[in-house]
Structure formats: C-alpha cells, structure tokens
Amino acid sequence: MSRCQLYLITPPRIDAGFAELLDSVLAEGVASVLQLRLKDQPENQLPGLIPPLVKAAKRHGVTVLMNDRPDLAVHYGMDGVHVGQEDAPYAQARAAVGKTGIVGVTCHDSRHLAMTAAEKGADYVAFGAMYPTATKSPKASASVDIIEWWSEVFEVPCVAIGGITPENASPVIEAGADFIAVSGGVWNHPAGPVEAVRAFGALLSAR
Ligand SMILES: Cc1ncc(COP(=O)(O)OP(=O)(O)O)c(N)n1
Numbered sequence: 001m002s003r004c005q006l007y008l009i010t011p012p013r014i015d016a017g018f019a020e021l022l023d024s025v026l027a028e029g030v031a032s033v034l035q036l037r038l039k040d041q042p043e044n045q046l047p048g049l050i051p052p053l054v055k056a057a058k059r060h061g062v063t064v065l066m067n068d069r070p071d072l073a074v075h076y077g078m079d080g081v082h083v084g085q086e087d088a089p090y091a092q093a094r095a096a097v098g099k100t101g102i103v104g105v106t107c108h109d110s111r112h113l114a115m116t117a118a119e120k121g122a123d124y125v126a127f128g129a130m131y132p133t134a135t136k137s138p139k140a141s142a143s144v145d146i147i148e149w150w151s152e153v154f155e156v157p158c159v160a161i162g163g164i165t166p167e168n169a170s171p172v173i174e175a176g177a178d179f180i181a182v183s184g185g186v187w188n189h190p191a192g193p194v195e196a197v198r199a200f201g202a203l204l205s206a207r
C-alpha cells in the first residue's frame, strides 16, 4: 500500500503576499499536490496572482492543478485540473489537458459517480465531505467506509476532502486514502500554516 500524501488547496481568496506564505509551506516538503481554488477571486486579478503560485509549486516539485477551469490550467502551464459534477464534463477537461495531464473528479459520497469517473479515465476520484467544513457548504457527507471500499477494490487513487485537520485526519488515512485534500486545516490552523503542514507531515510519515 502506498503512503497517503497531502494535497493542499489554496484559500478561496488570496492577496499578492500569499505566494511567499505558500512558498514557505511548500518548502516543508510535505504537500505533493497543490490545487488553486480561487473561487472568490475576481477574474481580473488571476493573471497577476496565478503565475507566482505555479512557479512556487514547480520550484518545490509539487504537482499543480487548477480548480474548475481546464482553460486556465492549460494557459498557465499547470499539470491538470479538478472538476466537479457541475463543472466542465470529464471529456472536455481531458481534451484540454491532454493524455498526460491530470484530471480529478469530485464524486461526493457516490460509488456510482466514482466508478463512472474511473471508467472514463479520471486520474483520481474525490470523496467528501469527510467532516464539517467552513470552506464551503458541501453537497454530501462521506464516511471512511467509502474510502475503505474504494481503496480495497480499485487501483485509481482516491482523495478524501472536507474539514480534514491534523487532529482528525488519522481515521481517513487509516481507511486507505491516497491523498488527504486540505484547505482550512492548513491556512486557518491555530498554530499557523507552517506548523500545520509539519503536523500533517508527522502524521503521514508515521505510517
Ligand atoms: C480534491 C477535490 N475534491 C473535491 C473538490 C470539490 O469540487 P467541486 O465539487 O467542483 O466544488 P468546488 O471546489 O468547485 O467548490 C475539490 N475542489 N477538490
């Protein structure tokens, strides 16, 4: 069984200083994937904000994915895109990022959605929300059972998302998640983002 990895998600809105904070967080060497999820950012600010984030990810050897927008993933030279059930359809995302690009798909708490996404060729399926979260109003809540089932039956990696913190991540990791996707559990951690990723690092390397 491969070790669970940290999949970091940006806050929904950032300022120009965020790239420096991100750099210090990625320098800890804990996160292996970064998703740019700038849901609350005015579109006209994206050209100024995205390139330094992509550069920071590449500098630290971190895979960088765009949320929702295959077009932006391609435009800014990212590794791929994450799409939800109401975003660009899988085929459109795949056509944009190509065979070697990464396409991840939200599957909520649905085995059916996950099997469909995997059959189409998704690089990973995401289940959530595992815990209550202040980052968004999730469509569903998922239990560790679906993570356990998926990881026992399928080869396609699974991501667990929603309300995950260093304090509550253990059952999700033990269930077999290939990745834990985290936003607030890093950026809003009371000890600060760098301490939070260190805590995730300690958890993940203990297994
Ligand atoms: C890794 C990961 N999993 C799930 C989501 C949620 O995507 P979606 O359902 O499209 O919701 P928004 O993120 O667009 O609000 C995700 N972003 N990343």
Ligand SMILES: Cc1nc(C(=O)O)sc1CCOP(=O)(O)O
Pocket (backbone or CB within 6 Å): 009, 106, 108, 127, 128, 129, 130, 132, 133, 134, 135, 136, 138, 139, 140, 161, 162, 163, 164, 181, 182, 183, 184, 185
């Ligand atoms: C973006 C997102 N998608 C979810 C899903 O259930 O599909 S939960 C979620 C929020 C992730 O942020 P945090 O780590 O702060 O809870």
Ligand SMILES: [Mg+2]
Pocket (backbone or CB within 6 Å): 067, 068, 082, 083, 084, 087
């Ligand atoms: Mg989406």
